[in-house]
Amino acid sequence: MANKQIIKERRLQDDAWKVVTLVDGEAPFDVCLPVGPLLVPVSVWKAKKACLIHREYEHGTPLGIWLAPEDGLAEISADIDDFTVIAVHFPKLADGRGYSTARLLRERHGYDGELRAFGDIGRDQIFFLNRVGFDAFVIGEGKSAEDALAAFDDFPESYQGDAVQPLPLFRRRAA
Amino acid sequence: MYKYDDYDHALVQARVAQFRGQTERYLAGKLSDDEFRPLRLQNGLYIQRHGPMLRLAVPYGLISAAQLRRFADVARRYDRGFGHFTTRHNLQLNWVKLADVPQILADLAQDELHAIQTSGNCIRNVTTDHFAGVAADEIADPRPWAEILRQWSTFHPEFAYLPRKFKVAISGATEDRAAIQVHDLGLQVVKNDAGEIGFKVYAGGGLGRTPLLGQVVREFLPWQHLLSYTEALVRVFNRYGRRDNAYKARIKILVKALGREEFSKQVEEEWSHLKDGPSTLTVAEVERVAAQFAAPAYEILASDDLCHLAHLREDKAFSRWVERNVQSHKVAGYAAVTLSLKKSGAAPGDATSEQMEAAADLAERYSFGELRVSHEQNLILADVPQRELYTVWHRAKAAGLAAPTVGLIQDLIACPGGDFCSLANARSLPMAAAIQERFEDLDYQHDIGDLELNISGCMNSCGHHHLGAIGILGVDKNGEEWYQVTLGGRQGNDARIGEVIGRSFAAAEVPQAIERLIATYLAHRHADERFIDTFDRIGVEVFQNAAYPHPHQSRRVANG
Numbered sequence: 075m076a077n078k079q080i081i082k083e084r085r086l087q088d089d090a091w092k093v094v095t096l097v098d099g100e101a102p103f104d105v106c107l108p109v110g111p112l113l114v115p116v117s118v119w120k121a122k123k124a125c126l127i128h129r130e131y132e133h134g135t136p137l138g139i140w141l142a143p144e145d146g147l148a149e150i151s152a153d154i155d156d157f158t159v160i161a162v163h164f165p166k167l168a169d170g171r172g173y174s175t176a177r178l179l180r181e182r183h184g185y186d187g188e189l190r191a192f193g194d195i196g197r198d199q200i201f202f203l204n205r206v207g208f209d210a211f212v213i214g215e216g217k218s219a220e221d222a223l224a225a226f227d228d229f230p231e232s233y234q235g236d237a238v239q240p241l242p243l244f245r246r247r248a249a
Numbered sequence: 250m251y252k253y254d255d256y257d258h259a260l261v262q263a264r265v266a267q268f269r270g271q272t273e274r275y276l277a278g279k280l281s282d283d284e285f286r287p288l289r290l291q292n293g294l295y296i297q298r299h300g301p302m303l304r305l306a307v308p309y310g311l312i313s314a315a316q317l318r319r320f321a322d323v324a325r326r327y328d329r330g331f332g333h334f335t336t337r338h339n340l341q342l343n344w345v346k347l348a349d350v351p352q353i354l355a356d357l358a359q360d361e362l363h364a365i366q367t368s369g370n371c372i373r374n375v376t377t378d379h380f381a382g383v384a385a386d387e388i389a390d391p392r393p394w395a396e397i398l399r400q401w402s403t404f405h406p407e408f409a410y411l412p413r414k415f416k417v418a419i420s421g422a423t424e425d426r427a428a429i430q431v432h433d434l435g436l437q438v439v440k441n442d443a444g445e446i447g448f449k450v451y452a453g454g455g456l457g458r459t460p461l462l463g464q465v466v467r468e469f470l471p472w473q474h475l476l477s478y479t480e481a482l483v484r485v486f487n488r489y490g491r492r493d494n495a496y497k498a499r500i501k502i503l504v505k506a507l508g509r510e511e512f513s514k515q516v517e518e519e520w521s522h523l524k525d526g527p528s529t530l531t532v533a534e535v536e537r538v539a540a541q542f543a544a545p546a547y548e549i550l551a552s553d554d555l556c557h558l559a560h561l562r563e564d565k566a567f568s569r570w571v572e573r574n575v576q577s578h579k580v581a582g583y584a585a586v587t588l589s590l591k592k593s594g595a596a597p598g599d600a601t602s603e604q605m606e607a608a609a610d611l612a613e614r615y616s617f618g619e620l621r622v623s624h625e626q627n628l629i630l631a632d633v634p635q636r637e638l639y640t641v642w643h644r645a646k647a648a649g650l651a652a653p654t655v656g657l658i659q660d661l662i663a664c665p666g667g668d669f670c671s672l673a674n675a676r677s678l679p680m681a682a683a684i685q686e687r688f689e690d691l692d693y694q695h696d697i698g699d700l701e702l703n704i705s706g707c708m709n710s711c712g713h714h715h716l717g718a719i720g721i722l723g724v725d726k727n728g729e730e731w732y733q734v735t736l737g738g739r740q741g742n743d744a745r746i747g748e749v750i751g752r753s754f755a756a757a758e759v760p761q762a763i764e765r766l767i768a769t770y771l772a773h774r775h776a777d778e779r780f781i782d783t784f785d786r787i788g789v790e791v792f793q794n795a796a797y798p799h800p801h802q803s804r805r806v807a808n809g
Contacts (some may be wrong), residue, residue, distance in 0.1 A: 086757060111487035168287060168370065170410025174487050177407055182522055196269060198280075198288055218279070229263045231256050235527045236407075239769040242476075242527060243400070244534040 080190070081200075081211040081217055084226055086219055089212070091138055091159060093192070094118060113161045114140040116145050119153070127156075138215050140192075143171035147178055162208070164193035173206045180207035180237040200225035207237030250311050250619055251396050251541045254363045254809050264365060268292050269351035274691070283805065291371055291409065293339075293364030294350055303342045303350060303521035304367040305357065309377045309395035309419075310338035310622040314609040317620060319360040321605035327353050332605070333665055334590060334598040336713055337376050337416070338622040339367055343669050365403060370411045376418045378426040379623035382542060383631045387578045389438045389446055391421030393539040394475065396528065397547030401476050408483050412490035413498035415483060416455075419448075423742075428624060430454045430463045430744040431716065433500045434482065439469065447471045452482060453504030456710035461501045462745045466513035472535070476528040477660045481520035485512070489646075500809065545617040545632055550582025554636040557571065570642055570653035582635050583790065586616075588628040588650040589660065595687045596648075596664045596678045598626030615641050624713075625662055627655065645719050656696045658702055658767075659685050662713055666706030666723065667730070675707035675723025675730035680704055680759060687760045688767075697767055699779040701739070716740045718781045719766060720747040721759065732759050736766070736792055750793045762796050769795040 080089040094114045096105060102121035107114075107129070119139050136158035139150065143165065147154075153230040154160070160179060162172040179185040190210035191203045193243065196205065196217035202213065203224060211218040235242040253261070268288070275285040289295075290650055293304035304588025307318065312320075324332045326350050328342040335341055344355065358361055366373055375398045376389045378384065398417060402408070408415070429435030435451035438500040448470045470478050486500045504512045561568045576585040588608055591597050600608070608628050612620045616630035623629055628650070633641055645651035654660050661684065662719045664670065666677025681704055689696055703717030707724075714720035720735035729755035738747030754762050767780070769792050774783045784792065 167284065168410050170370075170408070170490060171492075173407045173410065175485050181454070196284065198284070202404075202406035202409055217284075221274075221279075224283055228267050229404065230259050232406070233403055234405055238529050244531070244537075245255065245527060247254075247534075247537075 075244075078212070081192070081213065081219060081222060082188075082209065086223070089215060091161075093161070107115050109135075110184070111136050111138055111158070113140040113159060115140060116149060119150065123153075141172075141175055143175075145175070147175070147183060151183060154179070154185050157187055159188040159190060159210075161184060161190040161192055161212075164191060164195050165197075167194045171194075173202065176207040177237050181240075197209070197222040197225045205232060205236040205238055210231040213244060250313060250392075251308075251412055257281060257361070257400075260360075261361070261363050261365070264292075264350065264363065264404075265354045265358050268354060272297060272347065272351050277422065278433050278731060287369055287410065290369035291366055292354065293367035293419055294347070295368060295671075297343065297669060301345050301350065302669065303345045303353065303364060304335070305332075305340045305342070305362060305364050306367045307338040307622050307691055309381070310379055310394065310401050310624075311381075311394055311726070312620050312622065313360075313657050314612040314618045316360045316362055317605050317609040317612070318745050319357060319362060321408065321602035321609070323356055324605070325355055325602040326356075330603075331599055331601040333596065334622050334626045335626070336601060336624045336626060336662060336664075336711060337374055338624065340376060340622075341665065343665070354548070359698075368414075369409075370415075371409050371607060371759075372405060372411075372415045372417065375399055375402070376416070376427055376432075376624060378420050379421055379621040379629050380426060380576065380585055380631065381421060381621075382544070382585075383558055383578050383580070383585055384422050384424075384426075385577060386423040387579070388423065388440060389421045390539070390542055390593075391419045391427075391436075392437055392542045393529040393535060394421075394436070394438070394448075394472075395419050396538050396541075397475065397535070398479070401479070401528075407480075408487060411483070411487050412492045413495065413500075415500065417479075425740070425742050425744070428713070428716065428740045428744065429458075431456055431713075431740075433786050434465065434479065435463045436475075442467055445471065448475065450478070450482075452516075453501040453509075455499050455501045456713060456715050456746075457499065457707045458496050459499075459501065459505075460710070460715045461505065462744055464509040464512075466504075466509060466516060473530050474752065475530060477526055478516070478520050480528065481523050482516045485515050486565055487647075489515075490621075491641050496722075544580075547583065547632070548579050548634065550580075550634060550636075552581040554582060554634075557635045557638055560639045566653070567639060569652055570692070571638065571725065573653045573655045573657065573695075574651070575638060578632070579611065581634075584633050584635055584638060584643055586630040586633050586638070586645075587623070587655045588620075588630065588645055589652040589655060590627050590650070591654060591660045591685070592649065592652045593689050596665070597661055597681050600628070604648050605652060607644070608650060611644055619775055625655075625660065627660070631716070653691065654694055656699045656701075658688045658700045661685070661696055661702040661704060662708050662717070663704040664711035666704070667711075670706060673723060674725035675706050675732065675756075677704045677706040677712060677723060679723060680723070680732065680756065682764075683756075683760045684763055687764060697771070697780070699781075700767075701781075702763070703738075713740075714738070715746045717747060718784065721764060724753055726753070730756050732756060734759075734762065734766075734796065737781070748789055750789060751797055765795045765798070766792055769784075 138159035157225040163235040192212035451463030667673035715722035735747030
């Protein structure tokens with residue numbers, strides 16, 4: 075299989091991160107951690123934090139976590155700066171909780187590492203995803219990542235402030 | 250009214266281009282139905298019974314003559330030469346072709362019109378009082394705030410995929426004419442003891458399957474914080490609103506589940522982080538926007554025009570029209586005129602392209618080139634000099650816009666219902682027509698007086714049936730159309746949800762049942778009592794007994 079591709083810095087790049095998911099009934103501490111950089115669910119982060127940090131110290135494997143739509147940030151707020159990548163999952167296009175999660179990570183928790191969106195997202199979500207703070211995008215299956223590259227420029231301006239441009243237009247509007 | 254600057258134009262143009270691309274990709278098979286659905290909905294495009302329905306935005310109900318002409322042109326060019334004004338100020342076209350929609354949006358954009366966020370699970374068109382700016386009981390003009398909210402909510406990146414739609418209404422007057430208590434977010438302009446402007450905030454109101462009145466979640470929100478607070482409130486909804494069941498996904502269910510106190514506590518907590526941040530409104534911005542709603546150049550006029558008074562005395566039909574369709578104005582010598590979109594034989598809220606053009610002409614000649622769409626589905630000329638009323642009446646009559654029945658039974662509210670809407674359980678329009686026909690006699694209507702009769706074709710309640718003194722709801726019984734009747738609903742400061750009076754009626758029984766309810770009112774009323782007053786005084790049972798002449802049928806059922 076070809077390397078998975080991700081959109082970063084407005085171009086397609088190879089991506090080495092693997093998403094760890096629990097299979098039904100699997101306990102978080104039972105999960106086997108493959109080599110290489112991993113995005114683990116919150117439950118695995120909590121259960122295997124020591125082991126994951128050890129991998130980082132000993133092998134330089136960077137830390138990553140992925141959040142489900144319902145995941146709050148209270149449980150990981152103390153660890154946020156440890157992550158090289160935080161990913162937010164969009165199981166369904168119509169579930170917009172991840173947009174709030176991203177803004178909270180960027181604007182409230184000051185997270186400045188890679189924030190990636192993955193799941194059921196494509197060209198038509200990129201513009202808003204980018205504005206709420208995502209800077210990396212794994213385009214959903216069956217959708218064209220090349221197409222998606224064009225979406226960053228869908229709109230020339232925005233009325234509201236956001237994670238990229240905190241000032242709303244009314245504070246920037248030429249008099 | 251608000252004029253677009255380069256930024257506003259560029260944003261709407263970008264939206265047109267974006268949707269053109271999306272439609273092309275959909276038609277080329279590159280976007281699935283599921284992927285295209287939220288995109289088309291956020292551009293007002295539904296797939297309906299006869300094909301696509303396109304809902305065009307009239308932000309806070311304000312529209313210029315040029316814009317109304319554009320609607321007329323679009324309706325003629327791409328549809329069948331008419332459109333339907335809705336209870337949320339918008340205009341619906343029922344027969345457009347999907348492939349034409351990008352071009353329709355491009356045409357509309359030339360006149361600062363669009364269909365942005367008129368549907369979908371996002372923040373919808375902000376609605377307000379159709380007498381904004383001219384009402385004598387106004388604390389402050391709500392339109393600048395509505396425009397500020399329009400800009401804030403347009404393409405809000407965080408709130409395009411909410412659990413469900415989110416509707417905001419704002420009232421700037423002491424009497425609420427914007428039904429703010431039945432909106433997801435209702436804002437009432439108030440002044441504090443220091444005379445500073447702020448908002449009383451209601452959340453969690455709505456009709457639909459679970460009709461609920463909004464609860465006060467903040468007594469006074471200083472104006473500077475309108476956007477940061479609203480952002481906090483919508484964020485709480487986005488994060489914690491239910492997504493497992495579309496019928497339980499509106500914010501009202503969250504507010505109800507958490508309770509008013511807990512909900513407002515969570516909003517306050519969220520707001521504490523956003524308060525005083527960059528979205529805090531500035532005096533400069535509010536003044537920039539408010540300047541665009543400055544009063545037009547009114548003439549200095551006597552409060553009573555002598556010619557007008559003479560016409561009133563001499564022309565019975567004219568004086569009847571004035572009595573119902575002309576409202577007082579805060580400026581001496583001016584009046585607000587309601588152009589009725591209700592008459593027997595036409596669907597309530599429908600206007601032909603010719604009528605739209607006639608209304609646009611009237612606006613241009615007599616009302617500073619602007620109109621409003623009321624949530625009662627009529628058009629309003631807000632600034633007509635009294636001396637012109639007689640001419641306006643004649644011209645409106647010629648255009649079929651002068652039914653002298655505003656606030657009477659013929660002025661009923663109805664959704665498009667099963668004739669057009671794929672959600673409907675029953676048809677609304679034939680029911681509206683049957684009732685209008687039965688009460689067509691003008692003397693009879695005027696004798697009955699103020700009466701709000703609202704019809705919805707299904708539980709989604711687009712016809713606001715819960716708020717009608719008489720409400721009619723279409724229900725499906727084994728594939729047949731039946732109608733449930735509610736009584737005692739009302740809009741305004743004392744908003745209430747109507748009460749179901751008993752078993753539903755077959756379509757053919759409804760006009761007769763309404764007739765019996767009205768006969769009951771006429772038999773019991775005291776002088777100067779409206780239907781709703783008599784209802785409040787004598788109670789629902791008298792009406793129930795009248796509605797169901799055979800007592801065993803009047804089994805009470807739970808509302809909902």
